[in-house]
Amino acid sequence: xxxxxxxxxxxxxxxxxxxxxxxxxxxxxxxxxxxxxxxxxxxxxxxxxxxxxxxxxxxxxxxxxxxxxxxxxxxxxxxxxxxxxxxxxxxxxxxxxxxxxxxxxxxxxxxxxxxxxxxxxxxxxxxxxxxxxxxxxxxxxxxxxxx
Amino acid sequence: xxxxxxxxxxxxxxxxxxxxxxxxxxxxxxxxxxxxxxxxxxxxxxxxxxxxxxxxxxxxxxxxxxxxxxxxxxxxxxxxxxxxxxxxxxxxxxxxxxxxxxxxxxxxxxxxxxxxxxxxxxxxxxxxxxxxxxxxxxxxxxxxxxxxxxxxxxxxxxxxxxxxxxxxxxxxxxxxxxxxxxxxxxxxxxxxxxxxxxxxxxxxxxxxxxxxxxxxxxxxxxxxxxxxxxxxxxxxxxxxxxxxxxxxxxxxxxxxxxxxxxxxxxxxxxxxxxxxxxxxxxxxxxxxxxxxxxxxxxxxxxxxxxxxxxxxxxxxxxxxxxxxxxxxxxxxxxxxxxxxxxxxxxxxxxxxxxxxxxxxxxxxxxxxxxxxxxxxxxxxxxxxxxxxxxxxxxxxxxxxxxxxxxxxxxx
Ligand SMILES: Cc1ncc(COP(=O)(O)O)c(C=O)c1O
Numbered sequence: 393x394x395x396x397x398x399x400x401x402x403x404x405x406x407x408x409x410x411x412x413x414x415x416x417x418x419x420x421x422x423x424x425x426x427x428x429x430x431x432x433x434x435x436x437x438x439x440x441x442x443x444x445x446x447x448x449x450x451x452x453x454x455x456x457x458x459x460x461x462x463x464x465x466x467x468x469x470x471x472x473x474x475x476x477x478x479x480x481x482x483x484x485x486x487x488x489x490x491x492x493x494x495x496x497x498x499x500x501x502x503x504x505x506x507x508x509x510x511x512x513x514x515x516x517x518x519x520x521x522x523x524x525x526x527x528x529x530x531x532x533x534x535x536x537x538x539x
Numbered sequence: 540x541x542x543x544x545x546x547x548x549x550x551x552x553x554x555x556x557x558x559x560x561x562x563x564x565x566x567x568x569x570x571x572x573x574x575x576x577x578x579x580x581x582x583x584x585x586x587x588x589x590x591x592x593x594x595x596x597x598x599x600x601x602x603x604x605x606x607x608x609x610x611x612x613x614x615x616x617x618x619x620x621x622x623x624x625x626x627x628x629x630x631x632x633x634x635x636x637x638x639x640x641x642x643x644x645x646x647x648x649x650x651x652x653x654x655x656x657x658x659x660x661x662x663x664x665x666x667x668x669x670x671x672x673x674x675x676x677x678x679x680x681x682x683x684x685x686x687x688x689x690x691x692x693x694x695x696x697x698x699x700x701x702x703x704x705x706x707x708x709x710x711x712x713x714x715x716x717x718x719x720x721x722x723x724x725x726x727x728x729x730x731x732x733x734x735x736x737x738x739x740x741x742x743x744x745x746x747x748x749x750x751x752x753x754x755x756x757x758x759x760x761x762x763x764x765x766x767x768x769x770x771x772x773x774x775x776x777x778x779x780x781x782x783x784x785x786x787x788x789x790x791x792x793x794x795x796x797x798x799x800x801x802x803x804x805x806x807x808x809x810x811x812x813x814x815x816x817x818x819x820x821x822x823x824x825x826x827x828x829x830x831x832x833x834x835x836x837x838x839x840x841x842x843x844x845x846x847x848x849x850x851x852x853x854x855x856x857x858x859x860x861x862x863x864x865x866x867x868x869x870x871x872x873x874x875x876x877x878x879x880x881x882x883x884x885x886x887x888x889x890x891x892x893x894x895x896x897x898x899x900x901x902x903x904x905x906x907x908x909x910x911x912x913x914x915x916x917x918x919x920x921x922x923x924x925x926x927x928x929x930x931x932x933x934x935x936x937x938x939x940x941x942x943x944x945x946x947x948x949x950x
Pocket of ligand 1: 568569630631632633634661663664712714715716741743744764907
């Protein structure tokens with residue numbers, strides 16, 4: 393059970409049960425969807441840029457506890473960041489997930505260190521992040537007209 | 540239920556721990572474990588008889604050829620085909636379906652023709668038809684699945700409306716790998732035949748469990764894989780009626796399938812060589828032969844009764860769990876040896892990861908059945924599938940593990 397407890401840290405369980413920012417964002421200027429073809433899970437990330445910073449970021453999709461918690465935590469971590477800073481955060485996150493080593497006093501993202509013992513689940517942890525980075529590479533579009 | 544627990548000793552891979560727990564292998568619908576007899580037959584072939592088939596005249600080549608052709612004869616007998624020439628060795632079910640689509644489909648389908656399949660088809664009996672429909676201008680049509688949990692199986696009352704005279708081929712699965720439902724193959728074949736459509740049966744999920752008789756089913760094509768019936772990976776069978784196979788064009792060109800080659804023209808051998816270009820999987824065929832012998836020594840009616848009653852037992856125990864949704868028919872008589880389910884609160888991937896820590900091997904995902912999953916409003920399910928060597932105690936282990944998972948996630 394100990395590896396499982398490392399995988400399903402309380403932060404992860406909490407974000408799975410009560411995902412933050414899981415909703416469509418009508419004011420989004422950038423949108424991208426990521427697929428995990430092995431399991432059929434999908435994650436769509438919506439971003440509204442405020443000049444060169446992420447003004448608002450939300451997601452929609454269904455998936456396992458790891459993917460849902462990862463998407464939820466990601467939105468709380470990326471808000472206010474530039475695209476370049478978001479990419480840096482992702483690289484740090486990906487390193488934690490792959491190696492299991494989080495730098496001391498790292499953000500809540502360190503909760504994902506336990507994923508490294510379950511290589512089949514790394515894709516679940518990074519699904520939303522890949523969608524977010526994809527969105528951040530796009531030029532801004534006019535948001536969908538409100539109904 | 541007859542206990543077949545004594546067969547566990549025949550399967551070396553079952554005798555291991557996963558972490559601290561003995562392996563409970565419930566992923567048989569994906570692939571079965573292999574008995575010693577099959578592993579030994581393959582080793583023996585490589586240690587004694589290994590040689591290329593057909594073209595050699597020396598002792599080893601003749602032994603290889605004899606072994607390969609004996610496997611073909613055995614496969615014909617295994618499904619009661621009239622003629623070994625009706626057995627084409629392929630890589631498995633997927634390649635068998637692709638062969639029919641690429642060969643028969645490309646030669647016979649035209650704009651205005653309809654290919655009828657069902658909503659419960661594995662991607663391997665769906666994507667090849669999509670591809671050939673696009674290439675030929677034919678259209679693809681689906682027999683729907685009925686019920687919010689697909690509990691009514693195929694909507695057969697709609698079949699007469701769907702089986703119109705422009706349907707050229709009806710391809711469907713015998714047992715659904717996602718729902719566990721057993722389709723009435725003989726009835727479906729008879730109804731297709733009445734309007735002059737050919738039939739292709741995907742027997743991937745039934746071949747290793749129950750007796751199959753292509754002449755009693757009266758199907759035109761039947762496809763299966765060796766690895767789901769105790770045989771090795773990389774080998775499978777396409778059965779086809781002789782008259783059809785003799786009339787179809789080859790789908791791949793190369794050695795072994797030709798009668799005569801000139802610079803700009805080739806004539807082909809008849810079936811089955813016509814469809815087996817290149818060096819075949821000889822060791823695979825020999826392993827498959829041993830697998831068929833192994834299954835028949837136990838007795839397929841016995842195996843079917845055993846596997847189906849384990850699934851029924853598992854289904855009854857699963858139904859007690861909170862927030863569970865079980866797919867497929869409610870009557871056990873309509874189900875094969877697998878159960879597929881989803882929890883409201885816990886995703887299939889989390890279930891599979893947790894169960895694995897208890898040594899219980901399950902499968903979670905869309906089971907190569909994305910359109911059906913979407914229709915049922917699911918992205919994935921967890922599946923437990925049973926075979927000869929599984930025991931009621933293993934169902935207890937499964938249920939115990941699921942209780943732990945539900946408790947952990949607080950449902
Ligand atoms: C119903 C069904 N059809 C076809 C297949 C494909 O078999 P293979 O991958 O061996 O070609 C499977 C295997 O998962 C199956 O369950």
